[in-house]
Amino acid sequence: MKFKIKSNYFAKGINIVSKALSTKTPMPILKSIKISTSNQGITLMASDSNITIKYFLPTEDHDTTKIFVEEEGEAAVPGRLMLDMLKKVTDENIEIALYENKFIKVNFGHSDYTLNCLDVREYPDISLISAENPIPINIADLNELIKQTSISISLSENRPILTGINFKLENQMLTCIATDSYRLSQKMIQLDNNTSEPLNIVIPGKSLIELEKILSGMSGNVELHSTPNIVSFKINNLTFQSRLLDGNYPETSRLIPKEFGLTTEFNRSELIHVIDRVSLLSREGATNIIKFDIYDEKTIVSLDSPEVGRVVEELHSTSQEGSPIRIGFNSKYLLDALKVLESEVIKIQFTGEVRPFILKTDDDSVIQLILPVRIE
Amino acid sequence: MKFKIKSNYFAKGINIVSKALSTKTPMPILKSIKISTSNQGITLMASDSNITIKYFLPTEDHDTTKIFVEEEGEAAVPGRLMLDMLKKVTDENIEIALYENKFIKVNFGHSDYTLNCLDVREYPDISLISAENPIPINIADLNELIKQTSISISLSENRPILTGINFKLENQMLTCIATDSYRLSQKMIQLDNNTSEPLNIVIPGKSLIELEKILSGMSGNVELHSTPNIVSFKINNLTFQSRLLDGNYPETSRLIPKEFGLTTEFNRSELIHVIDRVSLLSREGATNIIKFDIYDEKTIVSLDSPEVGRVVEELHSTSQEGSPIRIGFNSKYLLDALKVLESEVIKIQFTGEVRPFILKTDDDSVIQLILPVRIE
Numbered sequence A, B: 001m002k003f004k005i006k007s008n009y010f011a012k013g014i015n016i017v018s019k020a021l022s023t024k025t026p027m028p029i030l031k032s033i034k035i036s037t038s039n040q041g042i043t044l045m046a047s048d049s050n051i052t053i054k055y056f057l058p059t060e061d062h063d064t065t066k067i068f069v070e071e072e073g074e075a076a077v078p079g080r081l082m083l084d085m086l087k088k089v090t091d092e093n094i095e096i097a098l099y100e101n102k103f104i105k106v107n108f109g110h111s112d113y114t115l116n117c118l119d120v121r122e123y124p125d126i127s128l129i130s131a132e133n134p135i136p137i138n139i140a141d142l143n144e145l146i147k148q149t150s151i152s153i154s155l156s157e158n159r160p161i162l163t164g165i166n167f168k169l170e171n172q173m174l175t176c177i178a179t180d181s182y183r184l185s186q187k188m189i190q191l192d193n194n195t196s197e198p199l200n201i202v203i204p205g206k207s208l209i210e211l212e213k214i215l216s217g218m219s220g221n222v223e224l225h226s227t228p229n230i231v232s233f234k235i236n237n238l239t240f241q242s243r244l245l246d247g248n249y250p251e252t253s254r255l256i257p258k259e260f261g262l263t264t265e266f267n268r269s270e271l272i273h274v275i276d277r278v279s280l281l282s283r284e285g286a287t288n289i290i291k292f293d294i295y296d297e298k299t300i301v302s303l304d305s306p307e308v309g310r311v312v313e314e315l316h317s318t319s320q321e322g323s324p325i326r327i328g329f330n331s332k333y334l335l336d337a338l339k340v341l342e343s344e345v346i347k348i349q350f351t352g353e354v355r356p357f358i359l360k361t362d363d364d365s366v367i368q369l370i371l372p373v374r375i376e
Helices: A007-020 A079-087 A139-150 A205-215 A268-278 A280-284 A331-340 B007-020 B079-087 B139-150 B205-215 B268-284 B331-340
Strands: A002-006 A032-037 A041-047 A051-058 A067-071 A073-078 A093-099 A103-108 A111-116 A135-138 A164-170 A173-179 A183-190 A199-204 A221-226 A230-235 A238-243 A262-267 A289-295 A298-305 A309-315 A317-322 A325-330 A345-350 A357-360 A366-370 B002-006 B032-038 B041-047 B051-058 B067-071 B073-078 B093-099 B103-108 B111-116 B135-138 B164-170 B173-179 B183-190 B199-204 B221-226 B230-235 B238-243 B262-267 B289-295 B298-305 B309-315 B317-322 B325-330 B345-350 B357-360 B366-370
Touching: A002 A007, A007 A032, A007 A041, A007 A051, A007 A079, A007 A093, A007 A205, A032 A079, A041 A067, A051 A205, A073 A079, A073 A093, A073 A111, A079 B268, A135 A139, A139 A164, A139 A173, A139 A183, A139 A205, A139 A221, A164 A205, A183 A331, A199 A205, A199 A238, A205 A230, A205 A238, A262 A268, A268 A280, A268 A298, A268 A309, A268 A331, A268 A345, A280 A298, A280 A309, A280 B079, A289 A331, A298 A317, A325 A331, A331 A357, A331 A366, B002 B007, B007 B032, B007 B041, B007 B051, B007 B079, B007 B093, B007 B205, B032 B067, B032 B079, B041 B067, B051 B205, B073 B079, B073 B093, B073 B111, B135 B139, B139 B164, B139 B173, B139 B183, B139 B205, B139 B221, B164 B205, B183 B331, B199 B205, B199 B238, B205 B230, B205 B238, B262 B268, B268 B289, B268 B298, B268 B309, B268 B331, B268 B345, B289 B331, B325 B331, B331 B357, B331 B366
Parallel strands: none
Antiparallel strands: A002 A067, A002 A093, A032 A041, A032 A073, A041 A051, A051 A238, A093 A103, A103 A111, A111 B309, A135 A221, A164 A173, A164 A199, A173 A183, A183 A366, A221 A230, A230 A238, A262 A317, A262 A345, A289 A298, A289 A325, A298 A309, A309 B111, A345 A357, A357 A366, B002 B067, B002 B093, B032 B041, B032 B073, B041 B051, B051 B238, B093 B103, B103 B111, B135 B221, B164 B173, B164 B199, B173 B183, B183 B366, B221 B230, B230 B238, B262 B317, B262 B345, B289 B298, B289 B325, B298 B309, B345 B357, B357 B366
16 A cells, blocks of 8 residues: 555544544554555545544545555554644655555655554454435534534433433434433424434434534535444545444433423523522532522522532523522533523523423524422 | 722732642641731732742722722631632622621622631731842843743652752852753843842742743842742732742752764754654653764654654754764653743754753853763
8 A cells, every 4th residue: 555645635534534543442453544545545444333434535636636546455554643643744745655564654754654553454344334215414403403412411321321312303303302311402403305214213422422523614414324223424425433322212202391380581691601600619519509599570599508608699581471489400501501502592491499491592493401409 | 807899900919829829738728818908908818838929909009999998807718719700700899798707708790609718817827038138130031040940840759859940149140950860951140230149049840830920921120038948039019938948959060061072053943843743653652762863964863662663854954063973862851942942043062972962042041951861
């Protein structure tokens, strides 16, 4: 294997696939990026056995020759090192050649690297799936689905299914749900011109967070391919594949209240500001339970921490309709939800002191739900 | 104790003294900032028992009343919390009052904090020293002395004296030296109009690094006061006091070579770029020893790492006079020295393969010395 390539073109590809590189793995070969060259271009692949990313760099890009393949072949190159090295290359061209299946030479400018490689024949054979009827999703929509729901993914492995995001497609409506059983996020997207079969899968949250990073800044549609165990997102030369989580996602629709005893509206930045400031005491102390006392057009936010002290702030609500309430909850959950709900006005709707409350914006397709805690 | 104060004025003072707050301490009171109010203004003090910082905020500043003292007194307020809280205050005024020597109330806008306090009478009595003949030092000069030498402070407690910077004053010349016994940094400053006694003290590196942070951006002179165990830097309303290290600093003047077999000159940014890139392999592998081979107008930089591979780069020297050399050394030491030597041209002078070499700029007052390692 031997080729010359424009260094920034190569760096872009290595950067994308490196998101799937293993850091800790019982298989050292998975710390490598697999490079395969042909006359059409070069293919990069990395995998941590949960996520696999394949990226194809064509020889010609925008009518410019970006790659000169001198000798076809394959190699498994040290991934992290290639990534870090390419960040420091200022020369336009870079030459890469494999010797004896044992080391690669990387040359640019006055630099001459000889890097030890593992034998590419040890690289596991990862098959990339393809569905007959892939589901097209707009990239901006998919990123919004991930951003709105990923805050509620469970970080605990107690119930592994909750570490994923549930993707449900029914009657052209794609619904994404995540819950760690203390809060829940739900976002829906109407798919256009779609005749796909119903879908109900759980994709690991970590995979989707990496996918969102890669897709941000891209536009157009991505294709969702799924099989019983694997999901794959394809766009142009990029394939992002993830294993699915096993098991049934809990039925959550009944958790979301439909009727409310109190509906309030706040200015988002003021709300963030106050909660953030009140939460200072929780960072120093042991509790992060804040209280909302809503009555007589007032919203009093307070936090008591026996070790640190007590804070009381008055928050201005732009609208308030219904019965007074006194409710306690984890301030972090509220801040997380407010960070992703990008709207000037935030509506918070309460049902009761021990019943979940929800945050919404003008956009009805997204709901952030938080379970309160009992307070004295 | 009760006062009103402009919040940004207070925040500036709290920010400065907080640099001396203890994070881990057997004395919980040292996590507090001591506030003392009088008609003239308020005094803030914090100490971690090594460093003590006192800062006085006068009632009037630039002909504006910044503080209204309603009740004189003292309090020990939670330092970290006050610092964090003040970062989040957007209101112009803040009101602080002590109750029952047990808690303070902090009020601004619609916020009402009640914070637990320790009894200020438990705060240790820290005396601030004052010398009869303090040494005036220009702040920019002092910051440069610290910046140039602090890279060579020892991080190991094996020889505690080497964790400090040696300040020596003789015949109006202030010399600062730091060495961790693998490298040495020396910077000299000529003091004007100074009739001070000779001085030879060792100030903890950590103290000086904090001092440099506080002084950066200030101008004018700072006064150095010293007693056998304590040094104090005073400027306007600020006192920064540190204990001194006990013991004699090693005599280092004979370590610095005066005659050289080879003198080379490099462009600084190119040199940094190449060393940085070659060092990539050291981050992945076990060794960070790079080699310079200088001969026939060439400088070959290389690094061998049995696990990772080998890199060879050719570096362009702008001038080269003397005999060829092949020398190995820790690349981190060279990068550290290059980061603080801010000059387009860097002169490196060698004496022999196992003898220290030095880095210089056009400015003769600073020397960075590195000990090589034996290479095969």
